[in-house]
Amino acid sequence: MNNIFxxxxxxxxxxxxxxxxxYYKNTINHSEEYIYxxxxxxxxxxxxxxxxxxxxxxxxxxxxxxxxxxxxxxQDIELKYIDKKxxxxxxxxAISLNDIDLFIQSxxxxxxxxxxxxxxxxxxxxxxxxxxxxxxxxxxxIKVGFNEEKGRFGATSETVNATFFYSDGFEATxxxxxxxxxxxxxxxxxxxxxxxxxxxxxxxxxxKK
Amino acid sequence: xxxxxxGWKYNIGGGLVSLSLDITSLSVIKSGGGYGVDGCxxxxxxxxxxCDAIYTAAHYLAKSGYAIDPRKAIFNYNHAWWYVDKVxxxxxxxxxxxxxxPSDTPEITGDxxxxxxxxxxxxxxxxxxxxxxxxxxxxxxxxxxxxPIVAAADGVVIRSAFKGxxxxxxxxxxxINNKEYxxxxxxxxxxxxxxxxxxxxxxxLGNMGSTGDSTGPHLHFEIHEGPWNPSRTNSVDxxxxxxxxxxxx
Numbered sequence: 001m002n003n004i005f006x007x008x009x010x011x012x013x014x015x016x017x018x019x020x021x022x023y024y025k026n027t028i029n030h031s032e033e034y035i036y037x038x039x040x041x042x043x044x045x046x047x048x049x050x051x052x053x054x055x056x057x058x059x060x061x062x063x064x065x066x067x068x069x070x071x072x073x074x075q076d077i078e079l080k081y082i083d084k085k086x087x088x089x090x091x092x093x094a095i096s097l098n099d100i101d102l103f104i105q106s107x108x109x110x111x112x113x114x115x116x117x118x119x120x121x122x123x124x125x126x127x128x129x130x131x132x133x134x135x136x137x138x139x140x141x142i143k144v145g146f147n148e149e150k151g152r153f154g155a156t157s158e159t160v161n162a163t164f165f166y167s168d169g170f171e172a173t174x175x176x177x178x179x180x181x182x183x184x185x186x187x188x189x190x191x192x193x194x195x196x197x198x199x200x201x202x203x204x205x206x207x208k209k
Numbered sequence: 210x211x212x213x214x215x216g217w218k219y220n221i222g223g224g225l226v227s228l229s230l231d232i233t234s235l236s237v238i239k240s241g242g243g244y245g246v247d248g249c250x251x252x253x254x255x256x257x258x259x260c261d262a263i264y265t266a267a268h269y270l271a272k273s274g275y276a277i278d279p280r281k282a283i284f285n286y287n288h289a290w291w292y293v294d295k296v297x298x299x300x301x302x303x304x305x306x307x308x309x310x311p312s313d314t315p316e317i318t319g320d321x322x323x324x325x326x327x328x329x330x331x332x333x334x335x336x337x338x339x340x341x342x343x344x345x346x347x348x349x350x351x352x353x354x355x356x357p358i359v360a361a362a363d364g365v366v367i368r369s370a371f372k373g374x375x376x377x378x379x380x381x382x383x384x385i386n387n388k389e390y391x392x393x394x395x396x397x398x399x400x401x402x403x404x405x406x407x408x409x410x411x412x413x414l415g416n417m418g419s420t421g422d423s424t425g426p427h428l429h430f431e432i433h434e435g436p437w438n439p440s441r442t443n444s445v446d447x448x449x450x451x452x453x454x455x456x457x458x
Contacts, residue, residue, distance in 0.1 A: 051341055055440070059439065059440055100446075101335055102335070104335070109448060110330075110454050116449065124450075125449065181331075
């Protein structure tokens with residue numbers, strides 16, 4: 001009887017340990033990667049040049065009513081936006097290049113539209129340049145730690161913890177939420193950032209003080 | 210008269226034709242040299258279908274030399290000058306005074322440009338999908354009724370055409386704060402404005418459709434700083450110029 005009781009305890013402890021191990025692996029496992037702003041910028045510029053070259057070739061033979069939306073995809077670009085990390089790379093490149101259009105493209109449209117209309121300034125370029133400057137803390141941003149939390153049984157969360165590292169040693173961790181949009185042109189789903197820039201700045205500028 | 214529609218070779222007297230003759234048959238009309246046109250593309254030319262009737266009237270007037278002398282072309286139809294005066298007066302009234310007010314129009318806002326249609330923005334400007342999309346798309350989604358498209362700002366229509374990937378499309382030239390812009394509206398079911406026409410912000414241009422290269426009914430809307438060109442090098446992100454997007458659908 002005593003041996004049976006011991007055996008039950010051992011089995012129970014083993015099962016509990018096994019369950020705990022898988023729960024840990026699948027629920028609170030963190031995988032931190034770093035996105036360096038210089039590397040991301042180089043890659044994004046290369047991708048944009050690819051698209052520009054493709055368009056140059058196409059315009060040599062299409063008529064003037066060709067709508068660019070229906071050109072063949074440059075898969076490298078598409079692959080970037082179907083992945084949260086890829087969107088962050090574009091976001092960082094936009095900051096590095098001070099590229100207003102690229103910056104807008106990183107965001108879910110309704111989110112960025114609300115952000116740029118938070119000021120009465122009619123010239124939205126001025127507002128976006130100010131946002132870029134504040135996010136980069138005037139060009140000091142060097143990398144972002146990309147920490148994608150895995151949910152139960154490997155399901156990934158739509159929110160990642162992004163740690164912004166600056167050249168003066170300052171760092172701030174910002175939760176960034178992504179949303180998916182389906183493109184009716186080809187049925188692909190792509191990610192964009194649905195966290196307000198002002199929510200990011202509230203954390204970065206609060207931590208700075 | 211039926212004989213004018215289907216061809217005078219079928220005339221049995223007084224411009225009438227035999228009751229057994231199918232006057233909607235395109236082959237019968239072609240054989241008779243009639244003016245009947247299949248305007249709505251359903252395979253027949255039905256004089257009781259307004260769409261076919263309008264196309265047929267236009268065909269008749271064109272053949273009667275409307276481009277050179279409109280009054281003479283209309284006279285050719287009824288041989289009465291009082292009738293010509295009446296038609297011309299009514300045409301002028303419709304052309305200059307009639308205003309169509311469709312339902313589900315977007316709110317006219319005080320910004321430089323207004324959102325040109327209601328509905329959710331389904332595709333943004335830029336390279337999200339591995340290619341350059343030089344405007345934004347606003348979807349019709351599951352709305353079963355006609356969804357109107359309106360002019361985003363005051364301006365002059367410089368292009369109203371059915372052509373290429375844009376399908377039925379309109380380009381409007383605007384001058385705002387001494388700066389020239391052009392806006393483009395594509396994939397409409399038809400066009401309610403003509404080239405050279407002055408339009409005001411919020412004026413009806415046509416309904417959302419899927420003409421041209423389109424996978425479903427939507428508006429493809431572009432803004433250009435300066436003139437539209439085939440490479441769309443003057444295109445800008447409409448999100449920067451439109452009021453805050455609110456409709457999520």
